[in-house]
Amino acid sequence: MARPIILSNGELHVGLNTFGEVHDFYFPYVGLENHTIGKETSHHIGVWVDGRCSWLHDGSWTFVFSYPHDALVGHIVAKNQTLGVMLEFDDTVDGELNAFMRNIHVVNLDAYDKDVRLFFRQAFVIGDSASMTDTAQFLPNDQAIVHYRGRRTFVISGIDDQKHAFDQYTIGLFGTEGREGTFRDAEDGELWSCPVEHGRVDSTIRFKLALKAHSSARVHYWIACGTTLREALFVHKQLRDNGLNDRYILTTKWWYRWLRPAEKVSRKIDPAYRELFLRSVMLLKAHIDKRGAIIASTDSGMLNYWRDAYAYCWPRDGAYVLWPLIRMGYYEEAYQFFDFCRRELNSGGFLMHKYRADGAVGSSWHPYVHDDGSVTPPIQEDETALVLFLFGQLYRSTNDQRLMKRFYEPMVVPMADFLASYIDSSTGLPKPSYDLWEEQYMTTTYTTAVVYAALSAAADLADDNHDDGHAVAWRSAASDIAEAAQKYLVNHDRDALYKGLRRHTDGSYEPDQTIDLSSIYGAFMFGLFSADSDIVERAVQTARRVFNVSPDRPGVPRYENDNYRRRNPSSLGNWWFVTSLWLAQYDLEKGDVASARKTLAWVRAHARKTGTLCEQIDPETEEEESVSPLSWSQAEFVSTVLDTITKGTSK
Numbered sequence: 001m002a003r004p005i006i007l008s009n010g011e012l013h014v015g016l017n018t019f020g021e022v023h024d025f026y027f028p029y030v031g032l033e034n035h036t037i038g039k040e041t042s043h044h045i046g047v048w049v050d051g052r053c054s055w056l057h058d059g060s061w062t063f064v065f066s067y068p069h070d071a072l073v074g075h076i077v078a079k080n081q082t083l084g085v086m087l088e089f090d091d092t093v094d095g096e097l098n099a100f101m102r103n104i105h106v107v108n109l110d111a112y113d114k115d116v117r118l119f120f121r122q123a124f125v126i127g128d129s130a131s132m133t134d135t136a137q138f139l140p141n142d143q144a145i146v147h148y149r150g151r152r153t154f155v156i157s158g159i160d161d162q163k164h165a166f167d168q169y170t171i172g173l174f175g176t177e178g179r180e181g182t183f184r185d186a187e188d189g190e191l192w193s194c195p196v197e198h199g200r201v202d203s204t205i206r207f208k209l210a211l212k213a214h215s216s217a218r219v220h221y222w223i224a225c226g227t228t229l230r231e232a233l234f235v236h237k238q239l240r241d242n243g244l245n246d247r248y249i250l251t252t253k254w255w256y257r258w259l260r261p262a263e264k265v266s267r268k269i270d271p272a273y274r275e276l277f278l279r280s281v282m283l284l285k286a287h288i289d290k291r292g293a294i295i296a297s298t299d300s301g302m303l304n305y306w307r308d309a310y311a312y313c314w315p316r317d318g319a320y321v322l323w324p325l326i327r328m329g330y331y332e333e334a335y336q337f338f339d340f341c342r343r344e345l346n347s348g349g350f351l352m353h354k355y356r357a358d359g360a361v362g363s364s365w366h367p368y369v370h371d372d373g374s375v376t377p378p379i380q381e382d383e384t385a386l387v388l389f390l391f392g393q394l395y396r397s398t399n400d401q402r403l404m405k406r407f408y409e410p411m412v413v414p415m416a417d418f419l420a421s422y423i424d425s426s427t428g429l430p431k432p433s434y435d436l437w438e439e440q441y442m443t444t445t446y447t448t449a450v451v452y453a454a455l456s457a458a459a460d461l462a463d464d465n466h467d468d469g470h471a472v473a474w475r476s477a478a479s480d481i482a483e484a485a486q487k488y489l490v491n492h493d494r495d496a497l498y499k500g501l502r503r504h505t506d507g508s509y510e511p512d513q514t515i516d517l518s519s520i521y522g523a524f525m526f527g528l529f530s531a532d533s534d535i536v537e538r539a540v541q542t543a544r545r546v547f548n549v550s551p552d553r554p555g556v557p558r559y560e561n562d563n564y565r566r567r568n569p570s571s572l573g574n575w576w577f578v579t580s581l582w583l584a585q586y587d588l589e590k591g592d593v594a595s596a597r598k599t600l601a602w603v604r605a606h607a608r609k610t611g612t613l614c615e616q617i618d619p620e621t622e623e624e625e626s627v628s629p630l631s632w633s634q635a636e637f638v639s640t641v642l643d644t645i646t647k648g649t650s651k
Contacts, residue, residue, distance in 0.1 A: 002628040003299050004065040004610045005074035006283055007093040007100065010290035012225055014093055014100050015298055019057040020065075020076045021045055024300050025124070027098065027152065027225045029357035030287060031295035031311035035124045035152070044183045046119035049083045053187040056087075065610050070263065071255030072282050073248065074610070084110035094247050095254035097235045098225040101244050105218050108211040116209040118219055119191075121183040123174055123202035126152050136171045136201040138193075144236055145169060145203045146229065153232040156205065157240065158221035166205040169193060176200045220244045258285065261329045268645050270597075276604050277641050279611025280634040281328075284321050287631040288333050292340030293357040294318035297615075299627040310627050312354040312362040315341060315383040316436060317632050319390045324638040326394050334394050335403075341387050342411040349418030350377060350384045353438075366434050370441050372503045374432070381422065381433040382447040385454035388415045389526070392457030395464075408465055416458035416470065419451050420477040424503075428484030432503050436518055437558055443509070444500035445489045449522030452481045456527070485528055489519075495538040497523055499559065515546050516559035517579040524586060531589045540586060547572060554599040555580045555617055565625050567618060574616035574625050577603055577633040581640045588643045596644070603637055613637060 003015035003023065008030060015024030022043035025036040036043065046055045054060050056078060064077040076089040088105035108114050126134045126149040134149045143165035144157035159165055168191040174181035182204040185192050191206055209217045222239050226232030239247065262281040266274045287295045296317045297310035322334050341351060344359050354362035366378030391412065395403050424431045424443070430451050435444045455478035462471035491498045491511065497519040501509040520539050524531035543549075547556045555575030558564075562573025584599035606622065607613050614628035 002301075002608065002612065002614065002624060004608050004612055005067075005076065005091060006286045006298070006612070006629060007072055007074060007091060008286035009093045009095055009098070010288065012093050012098045012100065013286065013298055014091075015300075016074065016076070016091065017042065018063065019061070020063060020078055020087075020089060021056055022100075024298055025100075025223075026298060026311070028227065029291070029293070030289040031293065031298055031313070032289075032357035033128050033152070034298075034300055034311065035126050035128070035154070037125055037128065037300050041123040041125055043123065044119075044121040044181075045087075046121070046183060046186055047080065047083060047085055047087070048117040048119065048186070048189045049085055049114055051189070052083060053189065054080055054083055055183070065608070067279055067282070067610055069252060069255075070259050070278055070282075071252040072286060073252055073255070079109075081109075084108065084114070085116065090248065092248060092251050095251040097238060097247070099235050099239060099247070100223045100225075101239070101247060102221040103218065103244055103248065104221065105216055106209055106211065107216040108214060111213045113213055114211045116211050116217075117189050118207045118209065119183065119186040119204055120156070120158070120221055121181065121186070121202060121204040122147065122154075122156050122223070123181060124154060125200070126150070126154075132176060132200045133198070134201050135198045136196065136203050138169055138171065138195040142233060142236065143240075144233075145171065145205060146232070147201065147203065148229065151227045153226045153229050155224040155226075155229075155232040155236040156203065156222070157224075157236060158205070158207065158219060159240065159243075160207055160209070160220070161218050163243075167208050168206040169203065171195065171197045171201060171203045173197060173200055174202045255282070265328050265642070265645070269641050270644065273600055273604065273641050276607055276611050277638060280613070280638050281325075283611065283629050283634050284325065284631055284638070285333070287321065288337075289313075289357045290336070291357070291359075292336035292338075293355065293359070294321050294337055294631065295357060296632065297627040297630045299629070302627060308363055310630070311357075313340070313357060314354045315351045315387050316380065319383075319386040320639075321631050321635045323390060323393065324635055324642055326390070326397055327639075327642055329397075331394065331398055331400075334390075338387070338391055338394070338403075338407055338411065342407060345411060345414060346377070348377065349414035349416075350379050350381070351387060352377075352379060353383075353434075366438075370432070371505075372432070372441075373505045374503075376431065376433070379433050380436060380438065380447075381419070381430055382436050382444075382450045384415055385419055385447070385450040388412065388419070388454040389450060389457050392454075392461055395461060404461070404465055408461065408467075412458055412461055413470065416455060416462075416474050419455055419458075420474055423477065423481075426507065427488055427501065427509060428480050429488060429501065430481070432501075435500070437564075440500070440502075440512075442500045442502045442512065444516075444522075445485070445497050445519035445528075446516070446522035447500075448481060448485055448489065449526040449528035452478050452485070452528050453526035455481070482528060490535050494542060495535075496542045497529075497535065497539050514560050515543050517543060517556060517582055518558070520586070521579075521582040524589065525582075531586065540583070543583075549583070551595070551598045553619075554583070554595075554602050555619065556583060565616060568620060571619055575619050576616055577606075577613050577630075578636050581636040584640050585643055588640070593644075596640070600637075600640060600644075
């Protein structure tokens, strides 16, 4: 499932799989309209040498992936010893133009001349649709192939060192009528040159290279994108006429400029974490759409095994991505995200489960009718609360009065009013909603903590806005929640914090004794309980004992008996980078630098060379589980490293 190389400009977003082939191709939003979903739509690359053909995914190639510069420009080295050929890819998405570009260095590793033919196969399912109504055509005047349907157009072309375009092409069908795709036509080294097809269509182009012994040549390949043919052809002609080198330079410079705040901060951190820190920051940026949505993960591999993928904007995930960025001074991304949340805010003052990048409500498995008989919005209340809390963080960081003018009345007030009113009269705690793990309908300690912090932040914002009535009401609501938490959420029997309270049909509540890392994290991070309090200290000790945490194995699951993607039923659950880093943040809060460093080192050891972090690690095999990269995992690593600075422990 992993995508070791992620490339993006906030509109065009490309994920390369472990074979260096295009597997995810999103346009015109990050995370929305993936035009290459599934194995059969991977953009295959083939090499034909002296009568033998090999595809990069056929198991005969070795790969090394990296981001060699502080820019989102990927480098892939693919080597086939049998063919005696090495391919070096420099890949990027242009910083200004909607174009995916590949600069391929083709190297003859042997001491004799070779006839080398390089094939690029494109297979789109345009618009994320099962409708077989795409068209592909050869454009002779432009020396290009165009794939299009409706308002989505992709122009494919390339040139070699001598600025010659591809010498052969063909267009055909795949996944229908018994057709596998045009890449099969390439395996004899020749293409049939069919100029047009419609339906479920693919295309393949060829570059023919005569390589002397131990020599090399370059091929420059691109996909230009647009909402019309005219728009895509404009981008194509820019690349064809001016070449790719200038575009690579401009894109690299753009990333250098954007990364300056993070690079400045990185000088203060332990050099052992600097590379992963900067890679993580770039990967966070790659998951942010220009219109404000922040996507959890664009790895579509989940679709092969589950009903849906992670390419949505969860307000919670977005807030956690922004938190470290705000700390480093990245305010524009935060402004766009809050504008996105303001636009999508429900009239009741809450945010929904998740959203598409265009703002439409995303898919959900949460019902309006719940097991306890109640009828309430199918929400995770912490998502609304966390967005409100983080807005307070942004305002404190900037003191920008324009934020108050734009967001206070349309976003802060309805959010805070909702949180202050969504209280159970019998407990004084927030009413049940779905937990942050999206599984349990209950009043959780974590959600309670975030609501408390959000209302406290809102009260401070009201003070600054001279809104005395709301300031008093919201601060009073926060105080009542803190008092109720002391009464209902402390589990003295297990020296822990309850996961939460589960409501029965008769309106009564029963505590859930499951050890859940979110309870601990929420309690100390959002100030519901002090990190120095006996209950939090005992809760951390209990969690470490229950999960058998050791210096060499600091990974922890989300909670006891977490079944999500668990392979071994006897395991307590897969290790999550997010929860493991939460414990490291607690360690830093308490001044235990040594333990935090061991967790950071463990995370670094389980990151890919490109810096991508997945969601989970199998505790037995220590293999990746679920999507990779996960923006929340990258964000918590960045946040934890930043904590080593703020706590004065960077060295």
